[in-house]
Amino acid sequence: MVTRSLLVGSGAYLPSRVVTNDELAQTVDTSDAWIRERSGIEERRFAAPGELTSDLAIAAARRAVEDADIDPAALDLIVLATATPDHTFPATAAKVQAALGAFGCIAFDIQAVCTGFLYALATADAYVRVGQARTALVIGAETFSRILDWEDRATCVLFGDGAGAVVLRAGAGQGDATERGILSTHLHADGRQHDLLYVDGGPSSTQTTGYLRMQGKEVFRHAVANMAQVADEALQANGMSIDDLDWLVPHQANQRILDGTARKIGLSADKVISTVARHANTSAASVPLALDEARRDGRIRPGQLVLLEGMGGGFTWGSALIRL
Ligand code: UT7
Numbered sequence: 001m002v003t004r005s006l007l008v009g010s011g012a013y014l015p016s017r018v019v020t021n022d023e024l025a026q027t028v029d030t031s032d033a034w035i036r037e038r039s040g041i042e043e044r045r046f047a048a049p050g051e052l053t054s055d056l057a058i059a060a061a062r063r064a065v066e067d068a069d070i071d072p073a074a075l076d077l078i079v080l081a082t083a084t085p086d087h088t089f090p091a092t093a094a095k096v097q098a099a100l101g102a103f104g105c106i107a108f109d110i111q112a113v114c115t116g117f118l119y120a121l122a123t124a125d126a127y128v129r130v131g132q133a134r135t136a137l138v139i140g141a142e143t144f145s146r147i148l149d150w151e152d153r154a155t156c157v158l159f160g161d162g163a164g165a166v167v168l169r170a171g172a173g174q175g176d177a178t179e180r181g182i183l184s185t186h187l188h189a190d191g192r193q194h195d196l197l198y199v200d201g202g203p204s205s206t207q208t209t210g211y212l213r214m215q216g217k218e219v220f221r222h223a224v225a226n227m228a229q230v231a232d233e234a235l236q237a238n239g240m241s242i243d244d245l246d247w248l249v250p251h252q253a254n255q256r257i258l259d260g261t262a263r264k265i266g267l268s269a270d271k272v273i274s275t276v277a278r279h280a281n282t283s284a285a286s287v288p289l290a291l292d293e294a295r296r297d298g299r300i301r302p303g304q305l306v307l308l309e310g311m312g313g314g315f316t317w318g319s320a321l322i323r324l
Helices: 021-025 032-039 053-068 092-100 113-130 191-196 216-237 255-265 283-296
Strands: 002-013 017-020 043-046 077-081 106-110 135-143 161-173 181-189 197-199 212-214 247-250 305-312 316-323
Touching: 002 053, 002 113, 002 181, 002 283, 017 021, 021 032, 032 255, 043 161, 053 092, 053 135, 053 161, 053 283, 077 092, 077 113, 092 106, 092 135, 106 113, 113 135, 113 161, 113 181, 113 283, 113 305, 113 316, 135 283, 161 181, 161 283, 181 216, 191 197, 191 216, 216 255, 216 305, 216 316, 247 255, 247 283, 283 305
Parallel strands: 077 106, 077 135, 247 305
Antiparallel strands: 002 161, 017 043, 135 161, 181 316, 197 212, 305 316
């Protein structure tokens, strides 16, 4: 028998405040037409003053736990991906643990920026497969609105706030690709690309939080190449072809990146879940937000083959192939 992580629930939370491109254009030298044409983004959500990453994470986590129909006390593990934690320490995951009443379970944060959810999912999956956890909560939660430089129009129009979460539970099977669960994960990093996407502050360097810096054109080029590579890698590792895939749930940075990736791997655009128009780039939250939306509206159904993938600062990139 083989132990696999089954995805048994999901949840998401978006702050209530909707910020349109036109609203941004009132204070930033930009336009709705430019943002739509270059990124596909129409609006994003911003957390309210005093609303923290942990608040978003807790709301998404509660919905995921409810969807999975489990008692939070049954959780063995909480892994939270964020680049915008409430505090330098302790981990935002510990706050979520306290709010859910899952006292005593393992709780820690993971930092892989926009690939954070994939890193967190792969880590939780490893805990489940080796038997160190039977039930795990994996969260991606961000308040990127707090690290944007409003003088830099090339970046501040692209990001939003939100959170998404999934619950994993150990299941036993023959290890066949037709059975439910996470079939494989693949993670990568290339630290040489640090300067293309980073935040120019931190406890050790400046003792400030800092602001997001990005060389958009370069990141764009790498994003399409890496997202296509990691998709091919996942399918190949499982002896599958692109025709086996029911859905691609990619990190939501730019509609042009989603389109370019789908074209490169030969996937029809109607199999790509896209939320970027309404959420903008929510970094580690974007994949679980998109996954939860498509599960709840009935597009992604039990038994289907779904590829999650991400790419972000570090650089980091990665995938998870799941039979839902
Ligand atoms: O999560 C993973 C990380 N993020 C990404 O994957 C994002 C990757 N990059 C991108 O999505 C795109 O590169 C952007 C959306 C950031 C930019 O699109 P682009 O087609 O690469 O535009 P560009 O940077 O080449 O800028 C074109 C022009 C420039 O003017 P000039 O030099 O041609 O006169 C910019 O100054 O657009 C100007 N520009 C703007 N104009 C209006 C840049 N930002 C804005 C803006 N509004 N907000």
